[in-house]
Amino acid sequence: MSHKTIINIGPFHPLQEEAEFFQLHVDGETVIDVDVRLSYNHRGIEKLDESKTFDQVPFVVERVCGICSASHPLAYVQAVEEIAHVDVPERSLYLRTIVNELERLHSHLLWVGLAGHFLGYNTVFMWAWKYREPVMDVLETATGSRVNYANAKIGGSRRDISDEQLREIDKVVGELHRPLDMLTNAVLDDPVLHARLKGVGILSPEAAKAYGAVGPTARGSGVPIDVRRDDPYAAYDLVDWDVVTAPGCDVFGKAVVRLLECYEAIKIIKQCIKQIRPGEIDAKVESIPPGEGIGRVEAPRGETFHYVRSDGSNRPVRHKIRAPSYVNIPTFKASCIGQQIADVAITLAAVDPCYSCTERMCRVVDADTHVQVYQFADLVRLSQQKTDRMRRS
């Protein structure tokens, strides 16, 4: 029997750069439409930046997102460096690469943990977050803070990383290999996870292109785009690494991409530490001429895009920020429709839209009677039960 229902997920998750409100239109158990509303927490950072000097803006933009707080300032300073034609010292390029790859490691591990939780693999959740902790610790060692690293600066880096700290980073990321092997094998060899994730949340390469999807969302659909390789910045063209793609176009593909990218991140960090030479870390930029510049950085979730326009004064006239989730979230229109309710939680989570705080606000409301049927916790429970059923059968 057909029974149409609206499922509200959201709107508030204050920990995230964009609070989101997903409205799933459901016929029985099948999703027939998705509507997304944004900006319950719009902070007007683009407007705010117009009142800040060029040197102050990095501290504002690293607060765009607590997880991508190395990517946003880097994209911004690259845009300004493009206007001023700055040659950034080589040591600083390596420092930027190390901090950005550590950020990718901790972000991907965070996602693996959350995905595990949504699927009812709470051991994976505990493991992933346990092994993420040393990465956060070395980030604190290297930059002075677990988030908001205040590391990028126009023309270079704000602080150097000492040899002793570099050795510490090398040791910690080296020790991550074993737990990563364990996590990767837990995902790749588990028949239940295969059954649960393969063929779920299909995003075809054509849809990925039409919606402009970026990062692991696109690479999980077999679209080999990565700003680090295509438009190299920092020291990515000085080290040897591979772009990871997966062919499945499904949630499984996105999970594989994120897990294997952790190995690439370790590879990049280790090479950087080996190749880095003593030297200047700041090109000491005096003034910014009039002009316009574009900065692109491959953040953990995909390409972060910054456009800066200068009129020769000490403040940007216009600063446009495009975070990766802004183009990845609309892909739900392609990937969620036709799914079962139990698969929606993981399909939404597969894009990694900083999901944690939706829990408290989600409820399923009967479209005719406005009677509440499920809360988000129930959706997660449904998802976990489905895994459980598969595991037993």
Place this chain on the structure above:
Amino acid sequence: MSVTQTGIDVPLMGFVGEVLERLGDVVVAVEQCEPRRGIARVDPARTVEAAERMFAMDGSRLVTATGLEVRDGIDVLYHWALEPQGVVVTLKVLATRPDLTLDSLANVLPAANWIERELHDLLGANFRDHPDMRRLLLDDTWPEGLHPLRKSFDQIKDRPPLPANQSPPDVDVDVKAHRGDHS
């Protein structure tokens, strides 16, 4: 074709030059043509055609659009990335005052949907035939015709009062009582 509005010749070189050349006569002026970046001005009447030509190229992707308030109206900058060449080509289109209207790309290009709604909210640019021009960023109670990213908007003086708190339409219901029917 390679003459800018200021009259300076910008020679078309490399891959960016090729891309601009393939766009053909929709380009009215080339402002920048460097190894990894290109900027071209496009005929406002032919934005959709320009977007279709860009989208048809291999590895092209609409990154986003930027709205710039200029003297004659709003400059909309469509940033296109081309992979794997790692090139960003920016197509500038001017929406002139007073109506500030351009043709919407959202019907041919889903990636343009949100950013056009955002430009409408924040800068007041209008897009003809947009499939879903609801508000994206501004609250529904925000006054009509007030655009916060305009230079004339003062963040303190022009800020409208906060809307009153609303209670949710549905009342608290015992969730457990309904679980039995559905799970």
